[in-house]
Amino acid sequence: MPARFPPRAPDPATAGIGLRTPHFEALAARTPPLSFLEVHSENYFAEGGPALAWLERFRADYAVSLHGVGLSLGSADPLDPRHLDRLAALAGRIEPALVSEHLCWSSIGGTHLGELLPLPYTEEALAHVCRRVTEVQERLRRPILVENVSAYVRFVSSTIPEGEFVAEVARRTGCGVLFDVNNAWVNAANHGTDPRAILDALEPASVGEIHLAGYEATRDGLVDTHGARVFPEVWALYEETLARLGQVPTLVEWDNDIPPLDVLLGEATLANAILASAGARSRAAA
Amino acid sequence: MTGTGALARLQAAFASAVTGGDEAAVAAQLAGDPALARRRLAIYREAIGANRRGALRSAYPVVARLVGEAFFDEAARRLADSAPPACADLNRYGDGFPAFLTTYPHAGQMPWLADVARLEWAWHEALSAADAPGIDFAALAAVPAEEEPALRFSLHPSVRLVSSAWPVLAIWEANQPERDGAPDRDEGADDVLLWREDGRVRMALLDPLDAAFVAAIGRGIPLEEAAGSEGWNFAPMLARLAEHGLLAGFAGPPSGG
Numbered sequence: 001m002p003a004r005f006p007p008r009a010p011d012p013a014t015a016g017i018g019l020r021t022p023h024f025e026a027l028a029a030r031t032p033p034l035s036f037l038e039v040h041s042e043n044y045f046a047e048g049g050p051a052l053a054w055l056e057r058f059r060a061d062y063a064v065s066l067h068g069v070g071l072s073l074g075s076a077d078p079l080d081p082r083h084l085d086r087l088a089a090l091a092g093r094i095e096p097a098l099v100s101e102h103l104c105w106s107s108i109g110g111t112h113l114g115e116l117l118p119l120p121y122t123e124e125a126l127a128h129v130c131r132r133v134t135e136v137q138e139r140l141r142r143p144i145l146v147e148n149v150s151a152y153v154r155f156v157s158s159t160i161p162e163g164e165f166v167a168e169v170a171r172r173t174g175c176g177v178l179f180d181v182n183n184a185w186v187n188a189a190n191h192g193t194d195p196r197a198i199l200d201a202l203e204p205a206s207v208g209e210i211h212l213a214g215y216e217a218t219r220d221g222l223v224d225t226h227g228a229r230v231f232p233e234v235w236a237l238y239e240e241t242l243a244r245l246g247q248v249p250t251l252v253e254w255d256n257d258i259p260p261l262d263v264l265l266g267e268a269t270l271a272n273a274i275l276a277s278a279g280a281r282s283r284a285a286a
Numbered sequence: 287m288t289g290t291g292a293l294a295r296l297q298a299a300f301a302s303a304v305t306g307g308d309e310a311a312v313a314a315q316l317a318g319d320p321a322l323a324r325r326r327l328a329i330y331r332e333a334i335g336a337n338r339r340g341a342l343r344s345a346y347p348v349v350a351r352l353v354g355e356a357f358f359d360e361a362a363r364r365l366a367d368s369a370p371p372a373c374a375d376l377n378r379y380g381d382g383f384p385a386f387l388t389t390y391p392h393a394g395q396m397p398w399l400a401d402v403a404r405l406e407w408a409w410h411e412a413l414s415a416a417d418a419p420g421i422d423f424a425a426l427a428a429v430p431a432e433e434e435p436a437l438r439f440s441l442h443p444s445v446r447l448v449s450s451a452w453p454v455l456a457i458w459e460a461n462q463p464e465r466d467g468a469p470d471r472d473e474g475a476d477d478v479l480l481w482r483e484d485g486r487v488r489m490a491l492l493d494p495l496d497a498a499f500v501a502a503i504g505r506g507i508p509l510e511e512a513a514g515s516e517g518w519n520f521a522p523m524l525a526r527l528a529e530h531g532l533l534a535g536f537a538g539p540p541s542g543g
Contacts, residue, residue: 045375046414048443050485053417070374076294083374108297112371114337115330117300120315125293152326154317157292190326191318220325 005095008063010036010209010249013279015271016065017264018226018253024054026261031061034268036097038065038251044094045086055094065098065209065251066091067178070112073132073146074105074119084139091140098209098249100145100178101136103129103166118151121158121165133173145208146170147178148198150186150215150224162187163201176208179248181238182215183224185231190221195237204245212238212271213253227256230267235274242278250275304331306367338366341376345410346383348461349403352396361390377414381407398452405454405478408446412480412487415444421533429538435510436539439503442532444482447492447501451475455491481532488530496523503527508539 010016016036019027027037037058044055058064071083091099104116119125137143148166160168170177179202188195212235214228230238230252242248252267299311309324316323339362343350350358365386371379384403393399421439429437448454455478456469477497479490492500499520502512513520527533 042375043377046377048417049414049482051414053485072374074293076291076297080374086375105297107374108294108301110372111301111305112374112376113301113304113330113334114341114371114374114376115304115333117297117304117330120293120296122292124291128293152329153323155296155315156317157296157315158317218329220322220329223329 003095004093005059007095008036009097010063010065012247012249013272013275015212015250015252015268015275016063017268018067018251018255019055019058020255020258021051022258023261023264028054028057030261032265034062035249036063036065036251038067038098038253040255041066041068041087041090041099042070044090052093059094063097064094065100066094066096068099068101069116070106070114071101071136072105072107072112073101073103073136074125074129075107076105076128077108077110079132079135080107084136088140091142098145099140099142100147100209102147102149103169104149116149118149118153118155119165120155121160121162123159126160126165126168129169130172133169133175137173137175143175145176145178147180147211148183148187149180150183150190150222152190152221152223154191161197161201163198166198167201167203167206170203170206177202177206178209178211179207179241180211180213181241182211182213182230182234185234185237186215186222186224196240199241199244207245207248210238210241210248210250211253212250212267213255225256226253229263230270235270238271239274239277242274243281246282247275247279303327304334305370306331335363335366337376338362338371338379341371342380342383345377345380346403346406348406348458349383349387349399351461351467352399352402352457353393357392361387361392364390377410380410383407398450398454398457401448401450401452401454402457404450405448405458405480408448408478408480409487409489412444412446412482415442415482418442418534420531421528421535423528426536429536433538435508437509438506438537439509439527439533440506440535440537441500441504441527442481442534444480444487445500445504445532446480447497447504448478448480449475449497450478454478455489458489479532481530483530492523499523500527 014035016034019037019039044052102116106113106117184195184198212230213226214230215222216225250271254264303309303312339359342362369382384400387393387400387403451474453471453474453476455476456471460467460469477492479492495518499512
């Protein structure tokens, strides 16, 4: 099929934002400079209607990233063929620059739980996830990115550190990694581990995207709500991440209690400043 | 089919624990302080319940307003227990809610509730139905007059028809955010036509003959037969369908091409 849109790739020097319905009008009216827009793929699985029409309109101006929340890469169930079909159809329609999913599971026995649930980091789970990432990549005919998730519980059966699990999926399948800095921070805080451990394990070249978001502190730990500004300690970890990786396309996510567009653009501007200093450092080192 | 390995067993136990079932099986597999791990498990349970309630509430805002929060949340919980989401796209979740309400004992005092829910689901479906180009009016105008009675039309994929013994459209309209909830009419029956036009769902109350005509056209019945009763003039309704983009295409009689 001939391309319908200009090819666009995220600019690694500037951040992008998650595209949410309340911002459609303001974003279309202003078209601010953004590296890319990211959507939850499943929100555009309809066959037609206004949401898809909006996304096509934005795709004319921006690179788009399709970020899945429901493929259930780690589920012991077979992959849902209807879900894969819809994702492939959406990718064909939107021509995204990036396609990503989570290293988690969300369905079992034909029932969808609609949450990003943690995997046991075992050899069985690793081999299973790798087979499925390969299946998805073959179906979409492109590499995907897989994201480290926040996990409020851990399993006694886990034998592989999370970072090594993520890195090994990338190594075995050729997929990239979407490194979520906030998730790394949330997990470290909740389980008393080192937030840099995942980063230590990853192949720098495998990281194709970075996520930033806000969490909520509760009496039972940090909850990854995507409903607040990025916290200072997460900004610091992001800075450290870029110091190691150089500039990587970065996305600010905000999915709950969605603020006015300017608040989100303000967060993207903060990320831009950190991206700029990472770029300057790389140039100085070159 | 779900596998039989340790991963499958863990996921089945986890799923049961976070949807109201027994926690013991998964609790034994959680690392760290057991009491804290159980409270952390509750974060997932609450999020799953909230997602399902939220999806149902966004598809059924009028039902939610009519019954109030406590009733709606309890109905949502029972629906999720009896028919949990079978698909990752929560926009498709809730198609069974109208049927659930017809047998839900607590809805017995509101016999119109299930029909209001049917109207809302039709609205929800109409919003995300497939797009379709409009009918080719030039080709339609070129059809010889003698072939017109045998024309079969197809309707835009967004078109829905909801018939109820109750004044469901008046109830729906009265329960939009800017209204006070008091319907303009207290008697039905209502035949409501829904369709998407310019990216928005529109609704219109039809008289029974118009509704029967649209339903017949939608089943692919030829024009003359769809018009039904002797002497009834279908032309205004057909023109209305055409004007608002509800006709997606047509086919002539087999011989006429």
